[in-house]
Amino acid sequence: MSDIVFNSLLELKLRVKPALNSKVKELKLKGINYVGSDDIWEYLRTFKWNNASSLNLATIVDDILNTDYNKFNQYVLAKMSRKVDLPKMKEE
Numbered sequence: 001m002s003d004i005v006f007n008s009l010l011e012l013k014l015r016v017k018p019a020l021n022s023k024v025k026e027l028k029l030k031g032i033n034y035v036g037s038d039d040i041w042e043y044l045r046t047f048k049w050n051n052a053s054s055l056n057l058a059t060i061v062d063d064i065l066n067t068d069y070n071k072f073n074q075y076v077l078a079k080m081s082r083k084v085d086l087p088k089m090k091e092e
Contacts, residue, residue: 004057013041015057019064030069035076040067043075 006012013020020037027035048063049055 009045012060016060016064019061023064023067027069027072032073032076034080035072039076039079040064040072043067043072047071047075 004015006015017037020040023040024035024037044060044063044067049060
């Protein structure tokens with residue numbers, strides 16, 4: 001069997017989009033309504049695949065479908081808290 005070769009990260013991401021969407025649906029069933037497929041992709045790209053070598057399509061899909069719920073949730077909440085600017089209180 002020949003290996004599938006992807007010419008870009010975007011091409012790979014589009015190929016695994018059904019797995020990403022499936023994970024988003026699963027997380028929504030668990031009450032995590034504030035995540036999207038891009039969040040899962042970035043989490044895994046940063047923390048799981050960053051220093052990995054010899055990744056294959058089956059491993060990538062497996063990682064997506066078996067992403068640790070608690071670690072991922074902590075990542076997303078931390079990311080969200082950095083994006084939210086709280087209003088400054090006036091000193092009286």
